Every structure is written in C-alpha cells, then in structure tokens.
Amino acid sequence: MNDHLQDFIHYLMIEKGLARNTIMSYERDLRSYILFIEKKMMKQSMNEIERVHIVQFLAQLKDDGKSAKTIARHIASIRSFHQFALREKIADHDPSIHIETPQAEKSLPKVLNMKEVERLLDLPNNGSRFYLRDKAMLEVLYATGIRVSELIHLTINDVHLTMGFLRCIGKGNKERIIPLGKTAQAAIQDYLDKGRQQLLSPKHPTEYLFLNHHGKGLSRQGFWKNLKKTAQVAGIQKELTPHTLRHSFATHLLENGADLRAVQEMLGHADISTTQIYTHVSKTRLKDVYKQFHPRA
Template sequence: MEDELKDFIHYLIVEKGLAKNTIMSYERDLKSYTKYLINIENLLSLNSVQRAQIIHFLGFLKDQGKSSKTLARHVASIRAFHQFLLREKSVDHDPSVHIESPQLERSLPKVLNMQEVETLLDSPKNTDHYGIRDKAMLELLYATGIRVSELIGLNMGDVHLTMGFVRCVGKGNKERIIPIGKAAAQALDYYLKEGRSQFLSKKHQEEAFFLNHHGNRLTRQGFWKILKRLTREAGIEKELTPHTLRHSFATHLLENGADLRAVQEMLGHADISTTQIYTHVTKTRLKDVYTQFHPRA
C-alpha cells in the first residue's frame, strides 16, 4: 500500500500541480486510512478493499470525535485515491464509488466592518522597516483579496506598481492578475523604497517580495504571528484568521455593487458557488443594519 500511496502523491505533485498544503492533507488522510486497513481490517492489498471497510473507517473516525468536515475531507481523499488506482489498473474495482460525503453546514465567513478594517490597516506604524512591511502586507491583502499563501509567495517580478497590478499563482498553479488601488500601491512603494532593503544583508539576495528578519521569505506562520499582534494592538476583539481580510475584501465589494463573476475571478475560485457564500454574508449584514436602525424593526 505504501508504494501505491507514493505513486498517488507523485501524481498530485507532477500532474495535478496541487498546492503543498493540499498534498500534505491528502497524504495525512490516506496514511491514516491505509494504516487502518492494515492494522484493523487486516488487509494487505488495496484490491481487497470493499465498501464496508471504508464505511467502517469513517465510523472509526466518527467515534474519535472527528467533525463532519474532517470526514468529508477523508471521503474526498479516499475517492480520489481509489479512482487513481483504477485508472492505473492497480486494482480492478473502486469501492468508494457509492460512498456519500456527510452533509456539511456551510458557516458564514467572519468579516470585519469598514471601521474595523480602517483600524487594523492603521495599526502598523511607519516608524521602522517592520511597521512599513506590515502596513504594505495588510493593505495588499485587503486591496486584492489574495490568500496569505499567495501573499508570501510573491516575488519581486510579480508586483507591478506602475501598471497597478499584482500577479499571483493560486491553487492548482493557476495564475491570475489582480488590480491594486492607490492606498496599497503607495504602501508597497514605500516598503520598496524604505523598508525591504533593511531586511537584506549585503551578501544576501532574495527574490521574495516580503521578507522576515533573517532576510528570507516570510512564512505563513510568521505572518500569522504578525496578524495576531496587530489585531491585539488595534483593540479588535473579533477572532481573526489569515483569511479574514480576504473575506472582508469580497464582502465589501459585493455590498458596493460589484459583479459576482468579477469577484470570483479576483478571488481565484474555480466554482462560482464558492463565491456565492459572500452574497449570504451581505444579506445577513443588511438584516442586522435593518434591525439596528429601523424604528419599527
């Protein structure tokens, strides 16, 4: 089973071109699946797997207290794995074909209101190169809605201030071009002139746009620490995630009349149904405003 799993992971990297985190998620899910098949079901071959064994595995996960979201992710991983094995003729049947994913309740993304966004964006101070960098990052996230992984993946050649756009590579290595506004362009320009060079040593050249104190590419964990600190300093009590500014970007665009397809393209969503979740957010916010301000609400 180990060899088949290695072949599948290689396929995801080379042919599908999936993001590193996605591949790690597949690998983690399928390692627990194959381990269960060997140790609990006493199976030595993936060709011996039947629908019942997969259902038993999902029951095993449920008994461990795993959420519906986790179960659904495992089902997707298992299904993709068995489909791959069948295409490669490593097995003669697909036991996952009639396995249904658990129903998920789609929770509405948490967003900041305009005042909270302004407060957060004003939190970093241009008193040193760290503040200059942090200001540029937050302005860019809110201006473009890019993911944090795309933000830290930016290289010097991806930011075009004269033309007013950034080029980023998202999930599945899909490239997209996103316009940036004046406020973000000014913050990025100031970072390039006054901040970035102070992170670099004379001997060290780095193509990454945003750098850490070692002069290397900023990591996702590094950004997360910065965001938590800035949220605390801004006095924002909402629980923020690295995706909060992305959610706020999409919601505020739709609230101000942006076309859903345009927002989908800027966010890099493959399916418009993913983008439609933000229309529910705007309706919920409208209801809150009505309840708060209408005299007979």
C-alpha cells in the same frame, strides 16, 4: 498498498500539479485509511477492499469525534485514490463509488466592518523599521484578497505599480492577475523606497517582496504574529484569522455591487459555489443593519 499510495502522491504532484499542503492532506488521510484497512480489516490489496470496509473506517472516524467536514475530506481522498487504482489497473473495481458524503455545516467567515478595517490599516508610524513593510502587506491583502501564503511568496517582479496590478501564483500553480488600488500602490512604493532596503541582507540576496529581520522571505507564522499585534494595538476585539482580510475584501466588494464572477476570479476559486458563501455573509449583515435601524423591525 503503501507503494500504490506513493504512486498516487506522485500522480497528484506531477500530473495534477496540486499544492504541497493539499498533497500532504491527501497523504495524511490515506495513511490512516490504509492502516485501518490493513490492521483492522486484515486486507492487504486494493482488490480486497469493499464498500463495507470504507463504511467501517468512516464510522471509526465518527466515533473518534471527527467533524462532518473532516470525514467529507477523508471520503474525497479515498474516492480519488480508488479511482486512480482502477484507472491504473491496480484494482478491478471501485468500492468508494456509492459512498455518500456527509453534509458539512458551513460556518460563515468572520469579517471586519469598514471602521475596523480602517483602524487596522491606519495605524500611526511607531518608528519601527518594519512599519512600512507591515503597512504594505495589510494594504495589499485588503486591496487584492490574496491568501497569506500567496502574499509571502510575492516577488518584486510580481508587482506592477505603474500598471496597477500584481501577478499571483495560487493553488495548483494557477496564475491570476489582480488589480491594485491606489492606496496599496502607494504603500508598496513607500516600502520599496524607504523600507525594504533596510531589511535586505548582503548574505541572502532575494527577490521576495516582503522580508523578515534576517533579510529572507517572511513566513506565515511571522505574518500571523504581526497581524495579532497590529489588531491588538488597533483595539479590534474580533477573533482574527490569517484569512480575515481576504474574507473582508470579498464581502465588501459584494456589498458594494461587485459581480460574483469577478470576485471569484480575483479570489482564485475554481468553483463559484465557494465564492457564494460571501453572499450569505452580505445578507446576514443586511439583516443586522435592518434590525438595528428600522423602526418596526
């Protein structure tokens, strides 16, 4: 079955064009599934697997304390794997066809209010050679809502300041064009004029827009470390994640009347139901404001 798994991973990579992290997630889930089927169920081929074996594997995940979200992800991986096996004539049936997916609890994303965003973005210049870079990165994240992984892979050619937009390659290598606000444009221009040249290394020429202290592209870990420091200096008490500014971008747009479809396109969501969670965040915030300020709330 591990040979079939490798064929499936190759299919996800070449034909489906999925992101590396997504493929790794599929592979991790399916390796644990195959190990269970072979060791516990004593089955050696795809044709021997029945619905009951999948149910027992899922029960094992639940007994191990896995969340409904994790179990649902495993089911999606297993279902895709068996559909692939049936399509490729590796198996003559799909045992996952009637497996129900548990409803995962949707936790609302943490967002910053406008005052907190302003505190985060309006930090005074501390004289660091990274100040203009960090300022530009935060302004771009809040102005566009792109993911941190997309931010750190931006190149100089992806940013079009005179036209006021940037080009972004998202999940599944899908390209999208996102408007840039004037504040973000100015921050990028300052960084290009006065900051990036100081970080460039003659030994490591690169087209990446945002560079680390070695003159190479910045990592997710490097960005996350900087964000936590910046938030601490700004006095923000809320727990932050690398997606906090992305969540805040979407929520603030919808609160100010933006069209849901437009926000979906800017975020790069394939399904609008993913974007709709931000409407729930907006409603929750409205309720909080009502309770705080209405005299008869």
